[in-house]
Amino acid sequence: MRTADAIVKLLIANDVEVVFGVPGDTSMIFHNAFEKHSEQIKYISCRDERHAAYMADTYARVSGKPGIVDVPSGGGLLYALPGLSEATSSSIPIICFSSDVPLSSEDTGALTELKQVELTKSITKWNTQIKLSSKVPQMIRKAFRVATAGRPGAVHISIPEDIHEHDYPFTDEDLSPANQKQLKSAPPLEEVEKVYELLSKSSRPIILAGGGVHLSGAYKELEQIAVNFSIPVGTSINGKGSIDERSPYSIGVIGVNGGTDETNNVVKEADFVLVLGSKLNNVTTVAKRIFSNFPTVVQVDISEDMLDLNIKTDLAIMSDIKSFLNELYLKMINKGHNKLDYTEWNKWHQSVVQEKFESAAKEVEKETNLVNPAKIIDLLDKHTEKNSLFVVDAGTQNPYMAAHFRIKNPGRRVVFDRGHGNLGYALSASIGAQFASPNSKVFSLFGDGSFAMSAGELETVSRLNLPIVFILLQNDSYGWIKKLHQLYYNERYIAVDFKQIDGAKIAEGFGIKSLKISSNEELEAGIKWAIHQNSPVFLDIIIERITDIIPPVTNWRADSKIDAKDREALTY
Incomplete structure (x- = not known):
């Protein structure tokens, strides 16, 4: 053979x-x-x-x-x-x-x-x-x-x-499948006991769920602890979807990108933080500021490389997340932890999260000359099914999706390329998402910088007739970089602006139905139309200029309120 x-x-x-x-x-x-x-x-x-x-x-x-x-x-x-x-x-x-x-x-x-x-x-x-x-x-x-x-x-x-x-006499045994059973490490029971002891001393505990929850598939295990013991859950941007974000125990995304003052303040007020599968880098911790009140920190991760890497913990445990949560749940049940009362803590955190969404609602209603990007995410939140999938590029759409869109079904329903934040990821990556979940409606969100790097794969989509909804948020610039120039470099712009393109006509050239939208009044009808198509569609949305809005990026919103000379860009 x-x-x-x-x-x-x-x-x-x-x-x-x-x-x-x-x-x-x-x-x-x-x-x-x-x-x-x-x-x-x-x-x-x-x-x-x-x-x-x-x-x-x-x-x-x-x-x-x-x-x-x-x-x-x-x-x-x-x-x-x-x-x-x-x-x-x-x-x-x-x-x-x-x-x-x-x-x-x-x-x-x-x-x-x-x-x-x-x-x-x-x-x-x-x-x-x-x-x-x-x-x-x-x-x-x-x-x-x-x-x-x-x-x-x-x-x-x-x-x-x-x-x-080369021909070689392969045997049937040679061509048999590999043992793909994942090798999972369970936590030492004495360390689970230590976690319980630290948790039982707290009055304001939270769980911070990172991407490791997705990798472990620990959604049910996380939910049963959050619900049965009334412990709020926040997520990193990669951990978004670890819990139903409509749950009263959901804090939402924390950190710089998609975190808000409200969600970050919940972490700041916590006296115990259980970190599940997060690197705790500067984007997640706002350069460590969300731990400024020195809570007790327990970090659980499958890799020893991540433990104690960015934040000094009180206890670090190398374990599969699902295995750890199962053992912790059993320990809490056996110890009668449900008798501990976090009513006031939950009441406060829920009021803070409510304030966040009230602020978001005001942002959605803000009048803009071109399309308000917050309104795009709001309409997707209202009109999409719970099993929909979203692949989101780095750029303006990223923090709005992280902060304002609520995951209705636990799971990796939103994909962010947060390893490097590569531009040009979402358009092509959505094809992989569609093949992985053929019964889900897939949405791909990207800016015009990304579109120019990936437009060729529209032919692949057209050839395969994949019913993906492509949403181009066009602001004629590398918006993220231009915002950094505006805030931290005295509005001195270089290499960030380009001419407006006709994304709708480009998509039509590949045989894809398209629609150009340039006002808030056209937006809802356009999104509804796109959702109900059974073939690929392309929405070319002209959004408000990046210099006239401030996406939900924590340090940008804080720094926009102070004198330019006192601002300091975040070190990633």
């Missing part, structure tokens, strides 16, 4: 249903193998390797299975690097297969020759080049295990063209 055929059979055996990729000279044999098995595995031909990797990334985030991306040698792998790095930084399991020049062409200066393993070393959990066909089953098993175990991330396998072509 050709090695390429064996690899495809192994992918099928490991429950891989879809692969995102781009063809190339050195991958023709591999692609021939995919064609031979096309009834069992779907190959999505993309227009760019970077976007193929983004699709695999979001497929993994939404499905909970490793995303698979296939790229050709040399430049193909180079283009995929942003997607691999984003996945590793955000703890998302993806497996990248890159073809390579034949072993006989190594060190000859062959076209596309590149030291591919060395290239990806710093942005993957593990990578290798396969030089013997006999090693293929072992390496594929390892790839699935490493990508998903512990703190997940990207892995990379480089396969020379002549290895793809």
Whole structure:
């Protein structure tokens, strides 16, 4: 059997249903193998390797299975690097297969020759080049295990063209699936006891849920503790969706990006913070300011690398989040923790959260010359189903979505690329989301800076007739950077402005129905129209200039109220 055929059979055996990729000279044999098995595995031909990797990334985030991306040698792998790095930084399991020049062409200066393993070393959990066909089953098993175990991330396998072509007597056992049972570490029971002791001494406890709750799938476990013991839950932007945000125990997103004075103040007033799967970086902690009252901090994470990294904790526990919450719940039940009364604490925190949404409502009603971005998110909140999925690029739409949109069903219903905040992510990544959850309505939100970096994948969407709603929030600038210039560089702008484009006509050129919206009065009808289409649609929305609004970014809103000379930009 050709090695390429064996690899495809192994992918099928490991429950891989879809692969995102781009063809190339050195991958023709591999692609021939995919064609031979096309009834069992779907190959999505993309227009760019970077976007193929983004699709695999979001497929993994939404499905909970490793995303698979296939790229050709040399430049193909180079283009995929942003997607691999984003996945590793955000703890998302993806497996990248890159073809390579034949072993006989190594060190000859062959076209596309590149030291591919060395290239990806710093942005993957593990990578290798396969030089013997006999090693293929072992390496594929390892790839699935490493990508998903512990703190997940990207892995990379480089396969020379002549290895793809090589015939080898693979056995049925060789082609059997890997054991993909996730290796989860349970917490030491004595440390769970310590957590309970610290918690029982508190009168104002909260839980801060990060992206680790999604990775562990610990939604029911988190909810049962929050509801049964009346403990409020806030989330980082990556942890958004860990709890139903309409729940009386939901605080909402905290931190800089999408956090508000109200939600951050709840954390500041807490005397006990249980941190679940969060890096606690400066974006989440507002440069550590939300811990300025020195609460007791317990941090739980699957990776030792994250523990005690940014905030000095009172107790750090390396454990799977779901396993930890199960043990803590049992401990609290056995100890009769439900007898502790947090009524006044909850009453206060709920009043503060109510103030947040009252402020948001006023922001939605604010009159603007062009479309008010807060109004876009408000209408999506009102008119979308609870199983809808949103893929959101960095930029203006990001903090509005984090702060104002309420997740109606626990789960990763909103995807943010917060590893690097790459522009150009959301348009293509929404394709991965649609394949991961074909029965969900998928929405992709991005700015015009991002659109210019990803417009080619509209052809992919049109070709596949995916019913995604694309929403371009156009303000003729790299809005986030321009706002930094306005606030912190005396309104001296450079390299941030560009001409307005006709996004609607561009989408129509790809065969996608589109609508241009430039006033608040047109907005609701346009969003309703888009939601009810069964084919891809594109809303080109001209939003208020970034210099005339202040998105819900904590330090921006605070600094806009003080003299320019006293402002200090946040260090990430």
